[in-house]
Amino acid sequence: MTSQPPIVTSANTPATRLATRLGFLVAGFGIACWAPMVPFAKQHLNLNDAVLGLLLLCIGIGSIGAMVLTGIIATRHGSRPVIIVSGFALLAILPLLTLAPGPLYLGAALLAFGAALGSLDVAINLHAVEVEQSANKPMMSGFHALFSLGGFLGAGLMTLLLSTGSPLLIASLVCAAIMLLAMGLTAPRLLRDKPEASETLFxxxxxxxxxxxxxxxxxxxxxxxxxxxxxxxxxxxxxxxxxxxxxxxxxxxxxxxxxxxxxxxxxxxxxxxxxxxxxxxxxxxxxxxxxxxxxxxxxxxxxxxxxxxxxxxxxxxxxxxxxxxxxxxxxxxxxxxxxxxxxxxxxxxxxxxxxxxxxxxxxxxxxxxxxxxxxxxxxxxxx
Incomplete structure (x- = not known):
């Protein structure tokens, strides 16, 4: 007889709370690492404000499109696979943003970066809702605080590395390595159950x-x-x-x-x-x-x-x-x-x-x- 996986009786466990916090941390950390890189991209590629704004629009387009797909995928398969794929994709794309030889390449990279971020944002919020509802007490502000903490740490570390003369690529690789460690701790602790198929996401x-x-x-x-x-x-x-x-x-x-x-x-x-x-x-x-x-x-x-x-x-x-x-x-x-x-x-x-x-x-x-x-x-x- 094939053994069945254990039934999840509660979404609120120390492991799932840790995974949720780390997921928010990775999302905030990853997007904040981009902020100090913007002036370098503008100067390196000689971009005016309008062109830079158009490139930043690629992050939004990628994110909004990915959010729609994330809702469909998470409804059928749960938030866990989306968090894992998008989290690792986010850290992998970050160093690629520093290698853009032209606006077209940077736009494509930002499109993928935005898609990974949008998917992670939606999926980790769905995961947080399950954990909070199981706990039967307010926890969402604390989870979102970890996103902000990630933003502070990401911007702070990237700024520190650049201020001390680290090349932009090396600085981005250091930040990506930290995100890799966090995702390694997150993945095995995420919920494995699936939401109701009839759940409405929009x-x-x-x-x-x-x-x-x-x-x-x-x-x-x-x-x-x-x-x-x-x-x-x-x-x-x-x-x-x-x-x-x-x-x-x-x-x-x-x-x-x-x-x-x-x-x-x-x-x-x-x-x-x-x-x-x-x-x-x-x-x-x-x-x-x-x-x-x-x-x-x-x-x-x-x-x-x-x-x-x-x-x-x-x-x-x-x-x-x-x-x-x-x-x-x-x-x-x-x-x-x-x-x-x-x-x-x-x-x-x-x-x-x-x-x-x-x-x-x-x-x-x-x-x-x-x-x-x-x-x-x-x-x-x-x-």
Whole structure:
């Protein structure tokens, strides 16, 4: 008689929690390693803002397309195989980004990089939902904090390596090796069970859900702009040199980690509406400081305010999506997630085209205006 595999009775085990945290860490680490590389790619290939924006659009196209396929594959086979394949693909593609001899090659590499990232993002969130539901207590903010921690570590390590004179290829290989170690620990600890075949992974938002999804897209758009354009912005403003271009995102990611680890306690104490209002105001103030001050250390402190503000905007919006009554919570959260990722992946490309016409700094002022819209929408979003 052929032995049957053991039945998984609980998704919430120390092993699955570790795997989930490491999966988020790898995703954040991998995409953050790209941020300090952007100025090098722009200079090496002699790209203007519009062309660079078009290349960054390849990340969004690859990610959005992969997200649709990930939903289908994960429904049939579970999130585990997608996490494994996309995680290892992400670390393998990272060094290839440094070898681009021209814009066409870089665009193809970024397309594949975005596809791996999009698949990993969706699959690890599906894995996190299973673990959180089994635990019967809030855990999502903590999981997402690991994504932010990965961003801080990835940008910090890449910036450190480049600042000490390491060649770009060597720096990317070091970062890829760390991701390889993390994925080696993640793969054997992932859930092996499959979700229900009827599970719905996408729905068109309506009513209050459409508002929540739009606000989420704005928050993610700002985060994507900081990821892809912060190094270019601060180097063009002569706040730092190219080797230190990743410092801005590193500071941003650091306060994102702090904010997300404390987000659940703050929400319980202040309430969602007040927390969303304060978070929006902090983000707007951060953009203003970054763009208005020429003194390096004061200007860079704007990244701290932006990160601290953005940290809890998305968790609050996700929480509201789960408690509204217009749509089933699962469908509402799926809609908010999809539009949110569209913002973070497609928004930075739009920034490039706008910057080509009105300047990069003015484009960032437009982000502050969008965040002001989030602040004004708080009463309706949290009623």
């Amino acid at each position: 729905a068109v938002p309506r009513g209050i859900v459409l508002l929540l999804a739009t606000l989420t897209a704005i928050a993610f758009l700002v985060e994507g702009a900081i990821l892809d354009w912060s190094a270019v912005l601060i180097t063009e403003r002569n706040l730092v040199d190219e080797q230190s271009g990743g410092l801005g995102y590193m500071l941003f990611a650091m306060t994102m980690v702090v904010g997300r680890f404390s987000g659940d306690a703050l929400s319980e104490k202040l309430g969602d509406a007040k927390l969303l209002m304060i978070s929006s105001m902090l983000s707007i103030a951060g953009v203003a400081v970054l763009l208005s001050v020429q003194q390096t250390y004061i200007a860079l402190s704007g990244f701290l305010l932006i990160g601290l503000g953005l940290a809890n905007i998305v968790p609050v919006l996700f929480r509201r999506a789960g408690t509204q009554s217009i749509m089933p919570p699962a469908l509402a959260i799926a809609s908010v997630t999809t539009m949110g990722y569209a913002g973070i992946l497609l928004g930075p490309a739009a920034i490039g085209f706008i910057a080509q016409t009105i300047g990069l700094a003015t484009s960032f002022w437009m982000l502050a205006l969008l965040l002001f819209g989030v602040m004004l929408s708080t009463p309706k979003a949290c009623k």
